[in-house]
Amino acid sequence: MRWKTLAVLTLASVVVGCSSSKEQELEPAPLPDFTETASLQQEWSRSVGDGQGEFYNKLIPAIEGNRIFASDLNGEVMAIDRLSGDKIWEKDLGHQVSGAISVNGNLLFVGTLKGKVVALDANTGEPVWSAKVPSEVLAPPVSNGYVVVVQTQDDRVIGLEADTGKRLWISDNTPAVLTLRGTSAPLVTSNLAIAALSSGKVIALDVQNGAPVWQQKVTLPKGRSELERIVDIDGGLLLENGILYVVTYQGRMAALDVESGQIIWQRDSSSYVGLGQGFGSVYVSLASGVVEGVDKNSASAMWSNDQLLRRQLTAPEVISNYVAVGDFEGYVHLLSQADGQYVGREEVDSDGLRVRPLVVDNWIYVFANGGDLVAYTIK
Numbered sequence: 001m002r003w004k005t006l007a008v009l010t011l012a013s014v015v016v017g018c019s020s021s022k023e024q025e026l027e028p029a030p031l032p033d034f035t036e037t038a039s040l041q042q043e044w045s046r047s048v049g050d051g052q053g054e055f056y057n058k059l060i061p062a063i064e065g066n067r068i069f070a071s072d073l074n075g076e077v078m079a080i081d082r083l084s085g086d087k088i089w090e091k092d093l094g095h096q097v098s099g100a101i102s103v104n105g106n107l108l109f110v111g112t113l114k115g116k117v118v119a120l121d122a123n124t125g126e127p128v129w130s131a132k133v134p135s136e137v138l139a140p141p142v143s144n145g146y147v148v149v150v151q152t153q154d155d156r157v158i159g160l161e162a163d164t165g166k167r168l169w170i171s172d173n174t175p176a177v178l179t180l181r182g183t184s185a186p187l188v189t190s191n192l193a194i195a196a197l198s199s200g201k202v203i204a205l206d207v208q209n210g211a212p213v214w215q216q217k218v219t220l221p222k223g224r225s226e227l228e229r230i231v232d233i234d235g236g237l238l239l240e241n242g243i244l245y246v247v248t249y250q251g252r253m254a255a256l257d258v259e260s261g262q263i264i265w266q267r268d269s270s271s272y273v274g275l276g277q278g279f280g281s282v283y284v285s286l287a288s289g290v291v292e293g294v295d296k297n298s299a300s301a302m303w304s305n306d307q308l309l310r311r312q313l314t315a316p317e318v319i320s321n322y323v324a325v326g327d328f329e330g331y332v333h334l335l336s337q338a339d340g341q342y343v344g345r346e347e348v349d350s351d352g353l354r355v356r357p358l359v360v361d362n363w364i365y366v367f368a369n370g371g372d373l374v375a376y377t378i379k
Contacts, residue, residue, distance in 0.1 A: 029289065029309040031331070031345065038322055038334050038344040040364065040376035044085025049076035051371030052354055055113075056181045059100040060140060060355045061367050062108070064122065068358075068365060070373050071100040071110055077125060082363065085375060091125035093118060099137035102185070104145055107162065111137025117150050119165060131165035133158050139185035147207050149186045149193040153179075157186065157195045157203070159210050169210030173197055178226045180249060180272055182234040187244075192258070196233035200248050204261060214261035219251030235274025235315055236356075238282070243296070245282050247271045253284060253294065265299035273356070278318035279337045285313040285325055293323070293340055303340035308333060315356035319364045320378050326353030332366060332376075348374055 049072030052059055061070040068082040075093030077100075080086065095118065099111025107128060108120040113136050119128040134156050141150035141160075147168065148160040155175040159168040176198040184196040193207045200221065204213040221229035231251045238245040239258060247253040253269035256262065269284060269292075276283040281293045281302055289309040293302040312328035322334045322343065330352050334344035349368030358365040364376045 026310060028311045028328070029307060032307040032342050034342045034345075036344055038320075039379040040332065040334070040344065040346040041379040043083075043363070043375040043377055045372055045374040046078075046080055046085050046087065048072050048078050048367070048371050048373050050074055051351070051367070052369040053096075055098065056354070057098050057138070058182060058355045059097060059367070061358060061365060061373065062101045062103045062140070063358055063360050063365070064103040067122070068373070069101050069103055069108055069122070070367055071097045072371055073097060075112075077101070077108070077110065077120065079122070079125060080373070082360070082365065082375065089125040091120065093127075099139050099141065099150075102140035102142045104143040104162070107143065109141040109143060109148055111139070111141055111150060115152065117141050117148065117160060117165065119148070119162075129165035131160050131167065134170075138181070139183045142186050142188050144188045144190060144207065147188065147193070149188050149195075149207070151183050151186050151195050153183060155183075155197045155199070157193065157205065157210070159193065159205075159207065168208075169205075171195075171203070171205055171210050171212075173199075173201075173203070175199065176221075176230065176232070178230055180230065180232045180234050182232070182272070184233050184236050184274075187237045187239055189239075189258075194237060194239075194244065194258070196237055196246060198232045200231035200233060200251055202233070202237075202244070202246055202256065202261070204258075216256055216261040216263065218246055218254050218263075218266070219248045222250070232272065234272050238275045238277055240277060245275050245277070245296075247275055247284055249287060253282070253299075255282075255296070255299070267294070267299045273313065274315040276316035276318050276323065276356075278323075281337070283316040283318070283323050283337075285316050289313055291316060291323065291325060291335060291340065293337070305335055305340040305342065307342055312352075314353055317357045317359050317364070319357075319359045320362055322378070324357050324359070324364060326355075326357060326366065328352045330368060332357065332364075346376065348372065
């Protein structure tokens with residue numbers, strides 16, 4: 001099988017492999033001292049099975065209306081009232097889940113470690129259909145209500161019929177020799193399926209038949225070793241007002257026109273977790289642990305915060321006037337959107353945080369590695 005030719009690396013091995021001996025000795029930055037001007041108040045907490053597991057999964061919950069859906073590694077899927085924390089239903093899939101979770105209308109979609117896409121009824125948790133795909137699914141399958149688009153670890157992109165799971169099309173792409181463990185979730189519009197690949201390329205396909213519409217190389221690999229040449233796009237794609245924002249590992253951040261794929265601007269950057277947006281800025285957690293605010297129009301850095309170096313940050317998310325990021329020790333950190341100043345901190349779970357927080361109506365939801373799903377509001 002083609003995916004067996006890939007060397008899929010965890011973040012830890014890449015960091016060690018790309019560091020000098022001096023850099024290997026550096027510890028994560030200590031928690032910074034600060035004057036608290038914002039804090040998180042816990043509203044509820046609920047355990048979702050065994051959480052993320054040990055395979056460097058990023059099992060991101062999904063929110064639809066007043067429900068939040070989450071899955072653990074072992075296939076325990078749960079629907080929860082997002083305001084009260086009350087469990088609505090729970091279902092055991094009987095499969096190890098590696099790509100979770102998305103929702104569209106009355107259907108939930110998850111991907112499994114053994115290459116299945118499973119659709120569940122969002123109201124009951126009952127299985128609706130399952131479909132086999134070529135290799136493991138490390139990001140949520142996504143749907144526009146008619147087509148479900150899934151990206152596999154070997155950079156294949158597949159379109160499935162949303163009602164039945166029948167395969168409609170498949171796009172084969174050549175993956176990089178070495179990749180990080182993970183893929184970016186595709187974006188699906190009414191006419192396009194957009195996917196980011198391990199080669200540092202973004203492709204747009206006709207969502208109905210999988211025909212290529214455009215492709216754009218965001219960055220070119222550099223360096224002598226295969227480790228130095230890793231340019232995965234694992235952190236997710238951000239689409240706003242017809243502009244697609246993307247960032248690669250060891251490469252660039254770029255803004256693209258979503259209809260043509262043309263680059264509007266780009267800047268040097270390195271991130272394996274992705275982007276957030278708000279207040280006319282794009283926010284990025286760099287691989288180094290620096291958090292930056294970048295102007296959407298000019299690509300210039302508005303501010304940069306280096307107080308969280310080497311703390312393996314999650315992707316940023318905006319809540320109220322703040323940018324929230326999680327770290328490997330289980331803390332959520334709050335930075336000012338205006339100037340990046342450190343303003344608040346909350347410890348969630350000592351097992352750490354790997355997936356971006358989710359924000360709806362100034363509620364922030366954090367799914368910890370150990371399985372605790374916790375809801376907070378700003379105090």
